[in-house]
Amino acid sequence: MLNIVEAIKQKYEANKCPAIPSTRPEFQLFFNDLVTNDFNTLFKSLPEDRDYFVAGVPGSFLDRIFPESSLHFVYTSHSLHWLFKLPAELEEENSPAWNKGRVHYTNAPDDVADAYKSQFCEEVRKFLDARAKELVGGGMLVIIMSGTPVDLPLSSTANGKMFEFMASTLMEMVREGLIKESQVDSFNLPLYQSASPEEIVDIVERNGCFSIERLELSKPSSWLKGAAVDVPAWMMHARAAMEGNFIKHFGSNEVVDEVFKRLTKKHLDHSELLPQWCNQDVQLFIVLKRKKIISM
Amino acid sequence: MLNIVEAIKQKYEANKCPAIPSTRPEFQLFFNDLVTNDFNTLFKSLPEDRDYFVAGVPGSFLDRIFPESSLHFVYTSHSLHWLFKLPAELEEENSPAWNKGRVHYTNAPDDVADAYKSQFCEEVRKFLDARAKELVGGGMLVIIMSGTPVDLPLSSTANGKMFEFMASTLMEMVREGLIKESQVDSFNLPLYQSASPEEIVDIVERNGCFSIERLELSKPSSWLKGAAVDVPAWMMHARAAMEGNFIKHFGSNEVVDEVFKRLTKKHLDHSELLPQWCNQDVQLFIVLKRKKIISM
Numbered sequence: 001m002l003n004i005v006e007a008i009k010q011k012y013e014a015n016k017c018p019a020i021p022s023t024r025p026e027f028q029l030f031f032n033d034l035v036t037n038d039f040n041t042l043f044k045s046l047p048e049d050r051d052y053f054v055a056g057v058p059g060s061f062l063d064r065i066f067p068e069s070s071l072h073f074v075y076t077s078h079s080l081h082w083l084f085k086l087p088a089e090l091e092e093e094n095s096p097a098w099n100k101g102r103v104h105y106t107n108a109p110d111d112v113a114d115a116y117k118s119q120f121c122e123e124v125r126k127f128l129d130a131r132a133k134e135l136v137g138g139g140m141l142v143i144i145m146s147g148t149p150v151d152l153p154l155s156s157t158a159n160g161k162m163f164e165f166m167a168s169t170l171m172e173m174v175r176e177g178l179i180k181e182s183q184v185d186s187f188n189l190p191l192y193q194s195a196s197p198e199e200i201v202d203i204v205e206r207n208g209c210f211s212i213e214r215l216e217l218s219k220p221s222s223w224l225k226g227a228a229v230d231v232p233a234w235m236m237h238a239r240a241a242m243e244g245n246f247i248k249h250f251g252s253n254e255v256v257d258e259v260f261k262r263l264t265k266k267h268l269d270h271s272e273l274l275p276q277w278c279n280q281d282v283q284l285f286i287v288l289k290r291k292k293i294i295s296m
Numbered sequence: 297m298l299n300i301v302e303a304i305k306q307k308y309e310a311n312k313c314p315a316i317p318s319t320r321p322e323f324q325l326f327f328n329d330l331v332t333n334d335f336n337t338l339f340k341s342l343p344e345d346r347d348y349f350v351a352g353v354p355g356s357f358l359d360r361i362f363p364e365s366s367l368h369f370v371y372t373s374h375s376l377h378w379l380f381k382l383p384a385e386l387e388e389e390n391s392p393a394w395n396k397g398r399v400h401y402t403n404a405p406d407d408v409a410d411a412y413k414s415q416f417c418e419e420v421r422k423f424l425d426a427r428a429k430e431l432v433g434g435g436m437l438v439i440i441m442s443g444t445p446v447d448l449p450l451s452s453t454a455n456g457k458m459f460e461f462m463a464s465t466l467m468e469m470v471r472e473g474l475i476k477e478s479q480v481d482s483f484n485l486p487l488y489q490s491a492s493p494e495e496i497v498d499i500v501e502r503n504g505c506f507s508i509e510r511l512e513l514s515k516p517s518s519w520l521k522g523a524a525v526d527v528p529a530w531m532m533h534a535r536a537a538m539e540g541n542f543i544k545h546f547g548s549n550e551v552v553d554e555v556f557k558r559l560t561k562k563h564l565d566h567s568e569l570l571p572q573w574c575n576q577d578v579q580l581f582i583v584l585k586r587k588k589i590i591s592m
Contacts, residue, residue: 039336053353067349
């Protein structure tokens with residue numbers, strides 16, 4: 001956020017009219033998260049000598065959370081690929097989208113992948129509808145999230161491999177009697193990680209309120225250190241992001257400890273392949289501009 | 297806050313022009329408190345079906361916490377009589393404002409009362425300076441806080457009597473060896489409860505940015521039930537407001553339990569006098585309007 005504030009300040013300074021006495025623009029930053037987030041810790045972690053105003057906004061960003069035309073710049077990083085809810089079909093044992101023996105749509109039948117995709121499109125549609133109302137005409141919406149080229153199977157990416165390893169780890173634990181098979185069958189991670197640029201263009205055009213200023217796939221490569229991958233750091237990050245889902249479903253910290261211990265080992269056992277899996281364009285960078293609002 | 301939102305909606309409906317198609321005004325409510333407040337509990341306690349937007353704003357309201365001209369209505373209830381810090385003179389043993397054997401300026405020498413008053417005026421000055429910047433021209437600032445008529449000694453009000461009883465209770469506990477006398481001498485409650493309408497007029501006029509729309513003293517009478525006073529409810533309320541100060545200074549919950557047990561008894565022992573002490577004009581209701589801002 002501070003980089004954004006600095007960039008806007010610099011642009012303002014560069015473009016201001018020398019004939020008009022200088023005023024410093026003021027910034028008000030709103031931090032949004034679900035109401036279950038710990039806003040107290042967020043507020044205490046903000047620097048005391050900040051030169052911007054802050055506010056915390058609780059609530060789902062799929063809904064309206066700000067007044068009409070009240071925002072100039074919206075930034076969301078690594079959130080939009082998290083689904084607010086799993087597609088209902090995944091939870092019905094007789095549905096063709098019942099995801100037996102897997103934890104994600106990686107390597108799953110089309111019915112499973114389609115259910116994830118529909119849910120993702122529905123949530124992004126709601127997200128764009130809400131932001132279109134809240135942004136001023138000319139306002140910017142910047143999104144960083146997971147994505148893939150349209151022709152790259154998720155199973156050949158680092159995340160796809162991780163979901164495969166999670167599934168095989170859990171099935172091992174089923175065979176050892178540590179958890180039940182039905183628990184694995186009904187467990188699905190609410191992550192859509194293969195939005196393609198083409199999909200994004202389609203959703204944005206259906207919304208109709210935004211122009212696309214930038215739309216790029218890039219390599220996040222956070223875990224690539226030279227030619228090697230820092231597996232423990234990657235696994236710690238993955239656990240921080242996902243352990244809530246595991247604990248809620250399997251009901252015990254011990255299961256999660258065991259899953260991530262085995263998962264780390266599986267990744268280390270494949271260390272010669274990791275650089276190739278990690279070296280893919282799986283991060284979407286999207287810059288949208290709210291079209292001018294023409295009042296009637 | 298909801299009463300305020302409803303009142304503004306009604307006024308809007310009553311004054312709108314029949315020739316212009318109806319739009320519903322949107323409301324964004326900002327809740328401000330110190331960063332140590334529990335915003336998580338606040339957010340979870342908000343109704344889910346609210347028809348207004350919310351945000352939490354951490355920080356002292358003596359400073360700027362909102363952008364310039366960004367607020368239309370500010371409301372603060374029972375906060376402004378709490379001092380952010382005690383006057384430094386009260387903490388110096390050789391100062392004429394050393395408040396020996398008391399916990400407040402009630403019944404104290406003028407030096408003590410003057411130190412409290414200076415601190416209060418300084419804090420209200422800062423508060424008004426900040427709000428004058430943040431409110432739009434024509435915006436409203438409504439304050440409810442403790443106050444007294446200029447000629448009413450605090451010692452003849454319910455709060456003044458409570459501070460007297462607190463001091464005598466603590467000195468009893470000194471004699472019984474439960475606490476040290478030096479602890480009582482250095483303990484002062486950061487409350488200024490005798491702002492008079494004349495004092496408020498003076499501070500507002502020095503600020504110069506507000507017109508005074510209403511300025512009234514009234515009886516809060518919360519503890520007056522018919523002719524009797526609900527002492528346990530009053531003491532519970534007083535404890536909720538002040539126990540943090542006691543615990544921080546005396547370092548133990550047991551001392552606070554003992555203080556409020558004895559304090560309750562002292563009030564019950566004087567129950568015939570309580571209605572008279574409570575029946576005073578000790579609540580200030582202040583309505584200010586930000587003067588129009590004329591840009592150069």
